[in-house]
Amino acid sequence: MRTRFAPSPTGPLHLGHAYSAILAHDEARARNGVFLLRMEDTDMERCRAEWEALIVEDLSWLGLTWDEEILRQSDKIDIYNARLETLGESGLLYPCSCTRGDIRAALAAPQEGVVHNIYPGTCRGRTMASRKPGDALRLDLSRALEALSGHVLRFVETGPAHEGSHIVDPEQARRTIGDVVLGRKGEDIVAYFLASAFDDADQAITHVIRGEDLFEFTAIQVILQHLFGLPTPIYHHHRLIRDENGKRLAKRDDARAIRKYREDGVTPDDIRRSLGLE
Incomplete structure (x- = not known):
């Protein structure tokens, strides 16, 4: 199994991104497979190096690791x-x-x-x-x-x-x-x-796991x-993480940004529990 998480570095990761990344990562690890990180950064106007750096920092804080160098679509x-x-x-x-x-x-x-x-x-x-x-x-x-x-x-x-x-x-x-x-x-x-x-x-990639x-x-x-x-590849489209009004989370939902949870003292295990990924 080879799968990936492919965010666009146009803003901070939120709980929905975390859910997708953890799901793909854990599935690859459970099956002795490969998990990759890809930056879908072809939108030159909106993508920023600082957002990419924050994504890497957030994913590492969540305990996720990837098995090859990060691929950047801009290259x-x-x-x-x-x-x-x-x-x-x-x-x-x-x-x-x-x-x-x-x-x-x-x-x-x-x-x-x-x-x-x-x-x-x-x-x-x-x-x-x-x-x-x-x-x-x-x-x-x-x-x-x-x-x-x-x-x-x-x-x-x-x-x-x-x-x-x-x-x-x-x-x-x-x-x-x-x-x-x-x-x-x-x-x-x-x-x-x-x-x-x-x-x-x-x-x-043999398995695509996404929203x-x-x-x-x-x-x-x-x-x-x-x-x-x-x-x-084989596709797996998972449920979306929504707010209390049933609305899909977006990058503008900064209150649910992983960075904010980190700053508030929430642990990676807390994030997993809140997402039903214990």
Whole structure:
């Protein structure tokens, strides 16, 4: 078993991050496996070295250790872009000049309660030869699914809410995913789900353990894995840690930051007990 914890260094870790990290770490240790730490730091505007340092400090305080050097996605932008170009050469990408705000929102990791707006195809039909500086690259999903017509897009889920074997349905994918943005060259930005799929393959990850808010993104990752000939790991989407009002914790919930608990004299064992991980 090889698994990972992959935070974005854009703020402090909170209890939800701790739950995910401990769950993955303990599962790897119980199975004599490998636990890795990856920094998903492709958002150059928001990621900070001081946040990364705090993440490492918090995880170490929680008693977690990782078995290889920390991988930073910011060190691999050129690799991601080179792989992305192969899709363009296959006729599966098209340039998009839609608003920067729309594209940045599409590139971000998902947030619970945010409705995913299916792209209407405004720039579909443009050729890669028409690409201009600042254009984003979108996956032509219909063409991609046609290219994978002989593939069974299957993945296994072990999380309690979606346990079982799943097959990505092409028609549903067209309705619910659409032509997603995969990157924007020149700004060194790649989509969360693209970089994550590449890194899981490059690090030989066999089990992906993450929050259930990411479950819906698994379908597009499976599609990308098949397009690039990458293996599909086993997925486990765990419950989310919520506040007293049932709201999912976010990095702005500084009162629940691990740093704050440390400063207040809470112990790592206290954190585990509060999360039901004794």
